[in-house]
Amino acid sequence: MRILIVEDEPTLQAQLAEALAAAGYVADRADNGVDAHFLGDSEPYDAVILDLGLPRMDGITVLRKWRAAGRTMPVLILTARDGWHEKVAGIDAGADDYLTKPFHMEELLARLRALIRRAGGHASAELACGPLLLDTRNSRATVDGQALSLTSHEYRVLSYLMHHPGEVISRSDLVEHIYAQDFDRDSNTVEVFIARLRKKLPPDMIETVRGLGYRLAVPGGKE
Amino acid sequence: MSPWRTSLRSRLVVGTLCCVIATVAIAGWALGRLFREHVAAQFHAELRTHLDQLTANIALDADGRPLLTLPLTDPRLSRPYSGCYWQVDGFGQGEGLKGQLRSRSLWDHVLSVPQDKPADGEIHQHRIAGPDGQMLGMVERTIHIDDAADGKSRSFRLIAAADETQMTEPVERFHGVLWLSLGVLVAGLALAVLMQVVVGLAPLGKLRRGLERIGKGEAQRIEGDYPAEIAPLVDEFNSVLEQNAAVVERARTQAGNLAHALKTPLSILANSTSGLDDPLARTVREQVAGARRQIDYHLARAQAAANRLPGTRTALAPVIDGLMRAMHRLHAEQALDLAVQPMADNPCFHGEVQDLQEMLGNLLENACKWARHRVEVNAGVAGGELWITIDDDGKGLPAAQRSAVLQRGVRADEQVPGSGLGLAIVSDLAQLYGGSVSLEDSPLGGLRARLTLPAAP
Numbered sequence: 001m002r003i004l005i006v007e008d009e010p011t012l013q014a015q016l017a018e019a020l021a022a023a024g025y026v027a028d029r030a031d032n033g034v035d036a037h038f039l040g041d042s043e044p045y046d047a048v049i050l051d052l053g054l055p056r057m058d059g060i061t062v063l064r065k066w067r068a069a070g071r072t073m074p075v076l077i078l079t080a081r082d083g084w085h086e087k088v089a090g091i092d093a094g095a096d097d098y099l100t101k102p103f104h105m106e107e108l109l110a111r112l113r114a115l116i117r118r119a120g121g122h123a124s125a126e127l128a129c130g131p132l133l134l135d136t137r138n139s140r141a142t143v144d145g146q147a148l149s150l151t152s153h154e155y156r157v158l159s160y161l162m163h164h165p166g167e168v169i170s171r172s173d174l175v176e177h178i179y180a181q182d183f184d185r186d187s188n189t190v191e192v193f194i195a196r197l198r199k200k201l202p203p204d205m206i207e208t209v210r211g212l213g214y215r216l217a218v219p220g221g222k223e
Numbered sequence: 224m225s226p227w228r229t230s231l232r233s234r235l236v237v238g239t240l241c242c243v244i245a246t247v248a249i250a251g252w253a254l255g256r257l258f259r260e261h262v263a264a265q266f267h268a269e270l271r272t273h274l275d276q277l278t279a280n281i282a283l284d285a286d287g288r289p290l291l292t293l294p295l296t297d298p299r300l301s302r303p304y305s306g307c308y309w310q311v312d313g314f315g316q317g318e319g320l321k322g323q324l325r326s327r328s329l330w331d332h333v334l335s336v337p338q339d340k341p342a343d344g345e346i347h348q349h350r351i352a353g354p355d356g357q358m359l360g361m362v363e364r365t366i367h368i369d370d371a372a373d374g375k376s377r378s379f380r381l382i383a384a385a386d387e388t389q390m391t392e393p394v395e396r397f398h399g400v401l402w403l404s405l406g407v408l409v410a411g412l413a414l415a416v417l418m419q420v421v422v423g424l425a426p427l428g429k430l431r432r433g434l435e436r437i438g439k440g441e442a443q444r445i446e447g448d449y450p451a452e453i454a455p456l457v458d459e460f461n462s463v464l465e466q467n468a469a470v471v472e473r474a475r476t477q478a479g480n481l482a483h484a485l486k487t488p489l490s491i492l493a494n495s496t497s498g499l500d501d502p503l504a505r506t507v508r509e510q511v512a513g514a515r516r517q518i519d520y521h522l523a524r525a526q527a528a529a530n531r532l533p534g535t536r537t538a539l540a541p542v543i544d545g546l547m548r549a550m551h552r553l554h555a556e557q558a559l560d561l562a563v564q565p566m567a568d569n570p571c572f573h574g575e576v577q578d579l580q581e582m583l584g585n586l587l588e589n590a591c592k593w594a595r596h597r598v599e600v601n602a603g604v605a606g607g608e609l610w611i612t613i614d615d616d617g618k619g620l621p622a623a624q625r626s627a628v629l630q631r632g633v634r635a636d637e638q639v640p641g642s643g644l645g646l647a648i649v650s651d652l653a654q655l656y657g658g659s660v661s662l663e664d665s666p667l668g669g670l671r672a673r674l675t676l677p678a679a680p
Contacts, residue, residue, distance in 0.1 A: 080486035084584025102489040
């Protein structure tokens with residue numbers, strides 16, 4: 001899961017990035033409205049954490065532009081502005097959640113998880129696919145109750161597949177959602193992660209669709 | 224003040240009309256008097272002319288009786304009962320002396336005149352009854368004739384009389400015309416006054432309508448051009464309105480900026496301690512939470528405009544709709560059933576939109592936080608007051624704690640996230656507007672918050 005952090009205070013930005021990385025997300029960062037708008041408009045993020053008081057372009061304007069351009073990723077506004085007229089304006093501009101500073105990092109992560117889950121159409125914090133169970137709250141995966149030991153990259157690949165069960169996911173899709181923007185991407189590494197995951201998962205859970213990508217097999221057909 | 228004094232228009236009209244009527248009445252009286260005197264003078268001058276002619280033409284015959292040497296020139300004196308008469312009486316006893324010589328117009332009537340004998344050279348005036356019973360104006364003088372055949376001097380009383388209607392009729396006619404034309408003049412002046420007042424005071428009417436529009440919240444300033452006399456007033460009023468809005472806006476922005484400047488460092492401080500559990504980390508967390516409460520509370524108060532100037536009017540429905548959209552998003556996890564009951568005749572709050580959003584937002588947030596399935600909003604206007612109830616089907620709040628949570632900084636449950644000041648802020652804001660908030664049992668099973676605020680007229 002790839003997240004965009006838009007925050008102009010460098011220390012807070014670093015703390016957010018650290019907390020997100022610890023929770024198993026990849027994070028890109030922007031510290032002004034113009035960069036934020038460009039990134040959100042061109043990269044496929046799974047969620048955005050957006051500050052409102054930004055240099056160069058206000059957060060609300062950035063959000064309106066994304067929504068006007070048809071960008072539908074969940075956006076969580078994280079701001080010191082806590083008046084209800086600002087909350088209503090933020091929600092009406094297209095935000096999916098609104099958290100005011102100072103905040104508890106745990107609460108931010110919980111809300112972010114919920115946003116990503118709802119965006120994928122999942123009602124529960126636990127994603128299930130046959131014997132495979134993924135608890136998004138603590139980033140743990142189990143098969144028939146047995147915990148899987150996963151590296152962070154393996155977890156990201158599995159998490160992305162679990163959020164889109166039954167769908168064909170191209171290799172480049174996976175690359176975009178498991179690496180940050182400035183990472184030296186190599187789509188061959190995806191094959192390595194898939195191969196490792198297949199060894200840890202029950203056989204045939206991850207199908208290869210020739211020429212297109214991968215698909216997480218759903219027992220009993222598509223969900 | 225009596226009703227006519229309360230209106231500038233009626234003061235001007237009544238004042239001017241009083242002057243006009245008084246002036247015209249005096250002028251009418253003076254003109255009438257002048258004309259009457261003039262006609263009376265003319266009337267008596269004519270009588271004297273007759274008297275002089277009579278004096279000049281009278282002589283004695285051989286028997287010592289008076290006779291006219293020449294007839295008098297005025298033809299009316301020879302037409303019977305024409306209204307112009309003369310008569311010559313001799314002095315002494317006996318009817319034979321009265322009317323010894325009379326104008327033909329008297330026919331067989333003898334004028335009966337009061338007992339009088341003017342001294343030589345004097346002319347006396349009397350009013351006497353005429354042949355038809357009408358009143359006659361009369362002049363008389365005494366003459367002595369010495370050149371009688373018998374050598375004795377004889378005295379006579381010469382009388383010229385005329386019908387007074389010859390004098391009163393023109394005066395009456397003149398009065399009729401005079402008062403009619405003066406009446407027309409007054410009516411014309413009254414019309415002119417009315418027009419002047421209506422045209423002259425029209426800008427004031429426009430100003431009043433402009434103020435009414437502001438009062439109803441339809442306009443933010445007084446629009447339009449005004450005459451030089453009241454333009455400074457209008458400009459001044461507009462700038463006061465604008466300044467007021469600007470001051471409120473600036474105070475809000477500054478308070479918001481301060482909060483923003485403080486809250487980000489607080490976030491960093493709190494996050495630096497995350498995952499640590501030593502005494503320092505705990506102290507930092509506690510103090511950050513305390514600082515946050517203080518900021519929230521004082522920021523909410525500083526940003527409250529509590530603006531009850533005429534013209535601050537906020538429709539309730541759009542505010543509730545906006546907040547409901549926000550609640551749906553913010554509480555999407557709970558999948559609550561949020562219902563707003565239809566409101567009769569578009570209730571409006573007499574105050575500032577952001578203050579209303581703040582109060583309702585906090586109450587709705589609280590209801591959504593505790594509700595199990597349903598939150599319901601009702602609102603209406605009763606007796607100049609706007610009431611809003613927000614019900615939830617949560618676990619409710621014991622009666623003993625209800626007044627406590629409306630006090631500053633008290634939280635019923637420290638476990639549920641939130642600054643714990645929401646209800647206290649609502650209570651403070653409502654009081655600034657002269658309203659109130661109370662907590663009751665809800666028919667839905669949980670808590671009902673009832674907010675009472677001034678309604679916009």
